[in-house]
Amino acid sequence: MxxxxxxxxxxxxxxxxxxxxxxxxxxxxxxxxxxxxxxxxxxxxxxxxxxxxxxxxxxxxxxxxxxxxxxxxxxxxxxxxxxxxxxxxxxxxxxxxxxxxxxxxxxxxxxxxxxxxxxxxxxxxxxxxxxxxxxxxxxxxxxxxxxxxxxxxxxxxxxxxxxxxxxxxxxxxxxxxxxxxxxxxxxxxxxxxxxxxxxxxxxxxxxxxxxxxxxxxxxxxxYLTLGATGDSLERWGSEVRVCAPTNCYQCADGHVFLALILDSHWVRLTEVLGCPELGRDPRYLTNEDRVAHRDEVDSLVADWCRDRPQEEVVSTIDAAGIVISVVNTFADAAQDPHVLDRDLLxxxxxxxxxxxxxxxxxxxxxxxxxxxxxxxxxxxxxxxxxxxxxxxxxxxxxxxxxxxxxx
Known part of the structure; x- marks a missing residue:
């Protein structure tokens, strides 16, 4: 629109x-x-x-x-x-x-x-x-x-x-x-x-x-409910307790943030990462499986991003319909065409x-x-x-x- x-x-x-x-x-x-x-x-x-x-x-x-x-x-x-x-x-x-x-x-x-x-x-x-x-x-x-x-x-x-x-x-x-x-x-x-x-x-x-x-x-x-019922609440940094891989990843020229929870998105991501066989691997089929193997799936994304520029990482993963963004400063955001079109300045x-x-x-x-x-x-x-x-x-x-x- x-x-x-x-x-x-x-x-x-x-x-x-x-x-x-x-x-x-x-x-x-x-x-x-x-x-x-x-x-x-x-x-x-x-x-x-x-x-x-x-x-x-x-x-x-x-x-x-x-x-x-x-x-x-x-x-x-x-x-x-x-x-x-x-x-x-x-x-x-x-x-x-x-x-x-x-x-x-x-x-x-x-x-x-x-x-x-x-x-x-x-x-x-x-x-x-x-x-x-x-x-x-x-x-x-x-x-x-x-x-x-x-x-x-x-x-x-x-x-x-x-x-x-x-x-x-x-x-x-x-x-x-x-x-x-x-x-x-x-x-x-x-x-x-x-x-x-x-x-x-x-x-x-x-x-x-x-x-x-x-x-x-x-x-x-x-989380107050979880605290009241004895759940062990941990600090996750940039990861998310309920899904994986979701994290802030280092690129050659900055950071990006990727968020993934849908199983279909995992299949697409493995294709982008060049390891489509992992999209069918029983260890990672569901989000619950991936959360159980959090470190493994997180490392796959981190290794792929590390030597690539932000623009390549974002454009490639975005084209697959997966949520990803460059980690901007507020100065960066103030120049962003979408921010400006939304009349946020x-x-x-x-x-x-x-x-x-x-x-x-x-x-x-x-x-x-x-x-x-x-x-x-x-x-x-x-x-x-x-x-x-x-x-x-x-x-x-x-x-x-x-x-x-x-x-």
């Missing part, structure tokens, strides 16, 4: 399928902002609430050719922003006025923090009885660990995930990306939309509790007047296309505009600003 055919019925008068939804985003760091970012990418009016004086995520490196952080532009693009000090009573009152106009609130402070400031779920539901209130935290709103601070690597370690990550004979390793944060953001956005669907059907709002720990365990392929104007290729949304919508519409705003960029929309007068704005409640 050509891209033009997929989008042939597209509308261009909406920012996305969530165009009528307003989200108040009282989050920091990554998991909470990522949940809100997904909703903003899909067209929701996401209003980021920052503290006065907040300058956004300062994480380096800055995007080359700009003065902007890669982190800030990744999770806070497509949002509007307002600066309100939620710790002060008049700030909490202003926040609740904003909540009264919203469909959803997202927060990721340590449990109980916002309630202590007068803007927890019970406070928000008084302002908007059908509000969907999403809390994202390290360990959840209840449970023995719920009051501990939580970051992504802590959840990876606590869950058992980190114990299985890394080379077979190396130490446990964290993920190179914010995996638990990202998964909590995905689960948060999905769960909040499910709660919103329930609200639309019944008029009932609710509190949604998503934790980094629960999210990484849920996405660990059922979108040139976007940033706050400082520069432009940069920001990572585009993963999901494609044929009727209501989504995009990176603009870069991340400054934390106080829309304060007056947004508060005026919810009925705060200019005189009230002046008083709040003089008191340091808004910025």
């Amino acid at each position: 050509k891209k033009e055919e997929f989008y042939k019925d597209a509308r261009h008068d909406l920012p996305g399928p969530l165009a009528s939804i307003r989200v108040v985003d009282a989050t920091t760091a990554w998991a909470g902002p990522m949940a809100a970012c997904l909703l903003a990418d899909y067209g929701a009016d996401v209003i980021r609430v920052a503290m006065p004086g907040d300058e956004g995520l300062p994480w380096k490196p800055l995007i080359r050719g700009t003065s902007r952080s890669f982190g800030e532009e990744t999770v806070n693009r497509n949002k509007r922003s307002v600066a309100i000090d939620l710790r002060e009573p008049s700030g909490a009152e202003t926040f609740l006025t904003l909540v009264a106009s919203a469909d959803m609130v997202i927060e990721n402070f340590k449990p109980g923090t916002l309630a202590g400031w007068g803007v927890g779920y019970d406070d928000c539901r008084k302002a908007k009885p059908d509000i969907v209130y999403l809390s994202v935290s390290g360990w959840g709103q209840f449970g023995p660990e719920s009051q501990r601070p939580g970051y992504d690597p802590g959840a990876l370690a606590h869950s058992g995930w980190m114990a299985l990550n890394g080379s077979k004979d190396g130490p446990p390793s964290k993920a190179p990306t914010f995996l638990a944060d990202d998964l909590a953001g995905l689960h948060g956005a999905l769960a909040a939309l499910a709660a919103l669907r329930h609200r639309d059907a019944t008029g009932e709002g609710q509190h949604v509790d998503v934790s980094l720990l629960d999210s990484i365990i849920y996405q660990s392929n059922g 979108q040139q976007t104007e940033l706050l400082d007047g520069s432009s940069a290729p920001l990572t585009g949304p993963a999901a494609k919508f044929s009727r209501t296309p989504v995009s990176v519409r603009h870069g991340a705003p400054s934390p106080n960029q829309h304060t007056d505009e947004i508060l005026a929309e919810v009925g705060v007068t200019k005189e009230q704005l002046d008083l709040l600003r003089q008191a340091g409640i808004i910025d």
Whole structure:
């Protein structure tokens, strides 16, 4: 299918399928902002609430050719922003006025923090009885660990995930990306939309509790069940427990990754490797047989790849209909024609007047296309505009600003 055919019925008068939804985003760091970012990418009016004086995520490196952080532009693009000090009573009152106009609130402070400031779920539901209130935290709103601070690597370690990550004979390793944060953001956005669907059907709002720990365990392929029933879980490196040969293989000029599970694919692979008789060998006929002889089949592939260039290895095995890919760097991926055709880099104007290729949304919508519409705003960029929309007068704005409640 050509891209033009997929989008042939597209509308261009909406920012996305969530165009009528307003989200108040009282989050920091990554998991909470990522949940809100997904909703903003899909067209929701996401209003980021920052503290006065907040300058956004300062994480380096800055995007080359700009003065902007890669982190800030990744999770806070497509949002509007307002600066309100939620710790002060008049700030909490202003926040609740904003909540009264919203469909959803997202927060990721340590449990109980916002309630202590007068803007927890019970406070928000008084302002908007059908509000969907999403809390994202390290360990959840209840449970023995719920009051501990939580970051992504802590959840990876606590869950058992980190114990299985890394080379077979190396130490446990964290993920190179914010995996638990990202998964909590995905689960948060999905769960909040499910709660919103329930609200639309019944008029009932609710509190949604998503934790980094629960999210990484849920996405660990059922390994918690195996751990609970006494299975011996081992670290596999780049191999896969349930199939063989599947591994990362050295070529003359880099690495490739091959994945094989179907018996018919094994027959094809033996033809490529120049040993078709092994496709009929009773030791390797089924995937279960090959897993039992993992080292043997793995060595066959490794020996064939070692002195060949990546391009030859990939083109030859790909022609046989077997899953294989060059192991790219992100710099390589950024030049890949398929990545570019999927709009995964979108040139976007940033706050400082520069432009940069920001990572585009993963999901494609044929009727209501989504995009990176603009870069991340400054934390106080829309304060007056947004508060005026919810009925705060200019005189009230002046008083709040003089008191340091808004910025």
